[in-house]
Amino acid sequence: MTPTILLIIMLFGLSFLLAFAYNDYRKKRPLTRYPFVTFMVPTWNDGPMLKDTIESIFDSYPKNKLELIVINDNSPDNTSQILKQLQKKYKFIVITNKTNIGKVKAMNKAARKAKGEIIFNVDSDLIVNKKAVEDMMARLLNPKVGGVSARYRPRNKGFLAFMQSIEYGLSGIIAIAHNPYSSFFMWGGCMAIKKTALKQIGYFTEEAWIEDIDAALKLNGKGWKVQQTPYLVKTYVPGTVFSWWKQKVRWGGGAFQAILRHNPSFLTNPVTMFITFVLLLFWIAFGFAVSSIMNGGLVVDLVLVIWISIVYPLFWTPFIIANCGRELRRKPYYILNIFPFAFIYMPAIIVAGTYGTLKATYKLLAYGDKERVWFNEED
Numbered sequence: 001m002t003p004t005i006l007l008i009i010m011l012f013g014l015s016f017l018l019a020f021a022y023n024d025y026r027k028k029r030p031l032t033r034y035p036f037v038t039f040m041v042p043t044w045n046d047g048p049m050l051k052d053t054i055e056s057i058f059d060s061y062p063k064n065k066l067e068l069i070v071i072n073d074n075s076p077d078n079t080s081q082i083l084k085q086l087q088k089k090y091k092f093i094v095i096t097n098k099t100n101i102g103k104v105k106a107m108n109k110a111a112r113k114a115k116g117e118i119i120f121n122v123d124s125d126l127i128v129n130k131k132a133v134e135d136m137m138a139r140l141l142n143p144k145v146g147g148v149s150a151r152y153r154p155r156n157k158g159f160l161a162f163m164q165s166i167e168y169g170l171s172g173i174i175a176i177a178h179n180p181y182s183s184f185f186m187w188g189g190c191m192a193i194k195k196t197a198l199k200q201i202g203y204f205t206e207e208a209w210i211e212d213i214d215a216a217l218k219l220n221g222k223g224w225k226v227q228q229t230p231y232l233v234k235t236y237v238p239g240t241v242f243s244w245w246k247q248k249v250r251w252g253g254g255a256f257q258a259i260l261r262h263n264p265s266f267l268t269n270p271v272t273m274f275i276t277f278v279l280l281l282f283w284i285a286f287g288f289a290v291s292s293i294m295n296g297g298l299v300v301d302l303v304l305v306i307w308i309s310i311v312y313p314l315f316w317t318p319f320i321i322a323n324c325g326r327e328l329r330r331k332p333y334y335i336l337n338i339f340p341f342a343f344i345y346m347p348a349i350i351v352a353g354t355y356g357t358l359k360a361t362y363k364l365l366a367y368g369d370k371e372r373v374w375f376n377e378e379d
Helices: 002-026 047-060 079-087 103-113 130-140 159-177 195-200 211-221 241-261 263-267 270-294 300-314 317-323 325-330 332-366
Strands: 037-043 066-072 093-096 118-122 145-154 190-194 225-235
Touching: 002 159, 002 225, 002 270, 037 047, 037 103, 047 066, 047 079, 047 130, 066 079, 066 103, 079 093, 093 103, 103 211, 118 130, 118 195, 130 145, 130 190, 130 225, 145 159, 145 211, 159 225, 159 241, 159 270, 159 332, 190 195, 190 211, 211 225, 211 241, 211 263, 241 263, 241 332, 317 332, 325 332
Parallel strands: 037 066, 037 118, 066 093, 145 225
Antiparallel strands: 118 190, 145 190
16 A cells, blocks of 8 residues: 555645645736846747747837847858848847857857846747746846746647647746745746846856756855746747657756756755655655556555556646646646656656766766766757
């Protein structure tokens, strides 16, 4: 009956997690003033998407309170021409790199030139909105908060995109549950950091495999709080299994690298340790159940089969409901996605993340600290 006992403890922990997230969502945070914000958009070969991104920025924040810097990282497509056309309608700065220097170096280049008290990074295929931006600014008015980000909702359609939408819902609830203390990660495609805090952490780490978790842990290490807004922003997510695999491997390896570098910030966060404990109980219980069935248990098999086939996928139900409530009202059968998510998608994430961690370990051993590079397109 070990899995049942662990399940009870785990569900008790899950209820606290959801309560933390809901309590933060209910809090009202009026935006008492509009701080001057520098939005920066690093772009490479995303010319056709820039119009929607730039329009969304100007639609989401007062024009007299924002500065926009677009960094064209030597794009070979028609990005330059599109930016020139957009400058006829919107006032913004374009930095054109003569060579491709990479996203993080481009971000640091713009951040050092920025005039805003808030540095707001936006991916070039992402659409922000007024609710998300204003909630992020309201949180940053708190003198203890150094960085805030917003999670994604996929712009593209399809089964793989929908699975990622549920995954982001899970990650979003976990992140929001951290808000009373401080989160250990941010969504790099839509994150805002106080310039004073960004200077204090030495800007974004250019040799980091993923700059967002690295920045969040550095902010925590300097005593700043990191929070997440519950409001979503739209972006494109990997549309093929191959591109999805590459992203998850990089995310898994990058998270491992960041935690190794800044482990005190991770290990001293009580919310992180609590959530890690809850998820660990979940996987231990699942492992017990699978092991017992494979070893030919008798009477207890019925309980374990129920656990694996019903209780295990039910664990993910709150995250599906939280992420696609509108779709469920129109299409109740969407709830059945709980089964492919539980039995196919989550195990695939674990495999990709494990491979990424092993790959990161190899690179940590093979290269010196400052020689280490990102996972690149060839990895």
